Amino acid sequence: MKKLLCIVGARPNFMKIAPIMRALREDAPGIEAKLVHTGQHYDYAMNEAFFLQLEIPAPDISLEVGSGSHAQQTAEIMKRFETVVDAEQPDCVLVVGDVNSTIACALVAAKKGIRVVHVEAGLRSRDRSMPEEINRILTDQLSDRLYVTEREAIGNLRAEGIAEERVVFAGNVMIDTLLHSLPRAIAARHTIEQACALAGSEKDADTFLRADRGYAVLTLHRPSNVDDPTVLVNLLTVLEQQCQELPLVFPVHPRTRAKISEAGCGPFLENSRVLALPPIGYLEMLGLMKEARVVLTDSGGLQEETTALGVPCLTLRENTERPITIEQGTNTLVGVEPDRIRLALTNIAEQAMSPRQPEYWDGAAAQRICRDLAEWLR
Known part of the structure; x- marks a missing residue:
């Protein structure tokens, strides 16, 4: 049994982690997954509403970091997450998206020699004035397994020197959540x-x-x-x-x-x-x-x-x-x-549009990720 710590920190993460936690329960029996909520998004009433609506299990571990500048928040997450890593001794840490929790937990894991998985890797705006862009670039450099939502992301990672055997085109977990939730909107x-x-x-x-x-x-x-x-x-x-x-x-x-x-x-x-x-x-x-x-x-x-x-x-x-x-x-x-x-x-006002489904935006991205992750960890 492999132990996996899944990180969630802010509202954009919630829609990404929900289908992954569901797929881990259903498609990865060889993985013991624990959910760590850093508390970067500190509106706990809204957190609870999102967790209920998205059917996310209650966090196994809550760091309750709260607000602060980017440096303060990132540093506090690192300090508190290091204690969790030392206690849990995971085989792998899974991070999603591009928020401060993503880079903070990836950095702690990498420095301790623990494998890092990044879901939604390779996205680039080319605008380094965006804090999220810095988080994306650094997290991808630290990651051992990178799951991308679109093929262009593979080229972005290749251009930054990341070996293609570390990259898997799995699809978009945000769309997994949307399609799963649409009947209940x-x-x-x-x-x-x-x-x-x-x-x-x-x-x-x-x-x-x-x-x-x-x-x-x-x-x-x-x-x-x-x-x-x-x-x-x-x-x-x-x-x-x-x-x-x-x-x-x-x-x-x-x-x-x-x-x-x-x-x-x-x-x-x-x-x-x-x-x-x-x-x-x-x-x-x-x-x-x-x-x-x-x-x-x-x-x-x-x-x-x-x-x-x-x-x-x-x-x-x-x-x-x-x-x-x-x-x-x-x-x-x-x-x-x-x-x-x-x-x-x-x-x-003059346009008529219909739903679009880019490749692998089909509601099954999380299943692809978890099946590949289970095999990779073995």
């Missing part, structure tokens, strides 16, 4: 009506649910978009203009809400055609995206999910680490230039 009408009821007379659900026009979903969280007041104000200005044509449903990250207030843009959230929600669960978000006319986002995961759903996506960034969502999907890079955003939204 919470209808957009329910989420919107509930939010409008809480807002009282200030918001009218019919504004967002009219069949003739529909609504757009907006998410913003990247520091490049929310930390620079000039960029943020320009973005919100054009979105406020456009919401007269297409109302916005906006799940607002607490940090983003604070930045909007600091920039003097609080009235944007009070606009009758902007429905500002607190952070919501995965099934609620899935329902909102599934029924949206378009999604505007700076999130990597949403670029993939909208491709699988066949929903147009406008990415408010100048680059993406997921080029397949542009080449084979429904994603368009529009950056933060107001005129590009306006033009893209105008074009969306």
Whole structure:
């Protein structure tokens, strides 16, 4: 029996780890897997909601690291995870994605001579101002087995000197979760009506649910978009203009809400055609995206999910680490230039899209990973 520690730390990890834990139970009888939650995402009520909705087992070990700067958080995860590694003596550590927990736990394991597995390896934006890009590059260099979501990632890893025999094209575990969860997605009408009821007379659900026009979903969280007041104000200005044509449903990250207030843009959230929600669960978000006319986002995961759903996506960034969502999907890079955003939204009104399924985005990526992992560990 081989012992595996699976790491989860922040909300983007949850959708990636869920199908892996399920497949380990069903397809890898020779592996004893324990789930370690670093607590990098420290909203425990929201954590619990995600774990329940995604059917993730309760963590075997919780590090409860909490917030901090990138350096503080990464260092604290390393300190606490080293104690876990010493106590558990695992044969392997599995990390997913590109958050601080990913690089921190990979680094601890590698320095102790423990094999590292990276799920969602090889993605590159070519933008090293993104903390996630640094995490991706370093984690891949430390990893012994690298599972990629798209073929272009293999070339990225080859260019960085990583031997191809360490790389396996397994597919996209995010899409495993989406397809598994889609029948249980919470209808957009329910989420919107509930939010409008809480807002009282200030918001009218019919504004967002009219069949003739529909609504757009907006998410913003990247520091490049929310930390620079000039960029943020320009973005919100054009979105406020456009919401007269297409109302916005906006799940607002607490940090983003604070930045909007600091920039003097609080009235944007009070606009009758902007429905500002607190952070919501995965099934609620899935329902909102599934029924949206378009999604505007700076999130990597949403670029993939909208491709699988066949929903147009406008990415408010100048680059993406997921080029397949542009080449084979429904994603368009529009950056933060107001005129590009306006033009893209105008074009969306004339487009009809259907779900896209790039190679191995078929709901079986986790099974492929776990079968290969069991054989590799033997």
